[in-house]
Amino acid sequence: MKALLPLSFIFVAIAAACGAPATPSAAQEMRSQAALAVHDAWAAPTPAGVDVAAGYLTISNHTGRADRLLSATSARAQRVEIHEMTMNGAVMQMRAVARVEVPAGRDVQLGPGGMHLMFFGVSEPFAEGQTVPVRLVFETAGAVDVNLPVRRRGAPSHGHSG
Ligand SMILES: [Cu+2]
Incomplete structure (x- = not known):
């Protein structure tokens, strides 16, 4: 890019x-x-003392073929996982997913209540006004660097126990 x-x-x-x-x-x-575009990217601010954070974005696949998001990394976290929220009865749970399918000609949204990026080992809290650099790695498109502005959202952010 x-x-x-x-x-x-x-x-x-x-x-x-x-x-x-x-x-x-x-x-x-x-x-x-003919490219894979990432937009509407943002990350939620983290309270002091919390070393996990969530990030969101939308991937638009304008290429003629399906692609897959395989992994993500960030200089601001020890590791980044791709998570999915699922309902287990009345309990909402999160699990790591190995990949995110991005069909040709489609938008895939990672948003609150659904899939998201989960940052672990965040040593310096994400503060509003900052931007968090993230490298997304796609099977076909390769590495795509994006910046996630840190901002609040109306809905409560989800927590993580570990
Ligand atoms: Cu999560």
Whole structure:
């Protein structure tokens, strides 16, 4: 993703120089259609003394083929797991999943009450206003780096006992 940035700047610079509105060019449009996009990413702030945190994001698969999210890592945590909330009777439980299927042409949401990223070994609490860097590793797309802004949500965040 980072390697694409200079090209974007050039497009914007050219558009600005020509007095044209800075809309995506056809070339950019094609490129984004052939990529895996991550958006609506965020992480919940963590209270002091809590060393686990949850992160959320949506993956849009604009490629023509299915992909899989295999793992995630972050410099802000010792490890990151992909979790899923499930109902066991009336009790909501969480379990780690080995992968997340991302079908072609579909959006897969990791959101509160469903799948999420779980950060373990968070030494410095996630504070509002910070961004948490996360590297997602997909089977086909490879590594995708995203930044999760830390912000609050209306609903209570779920806890973790261990
Ligand atoms: Cu969890």
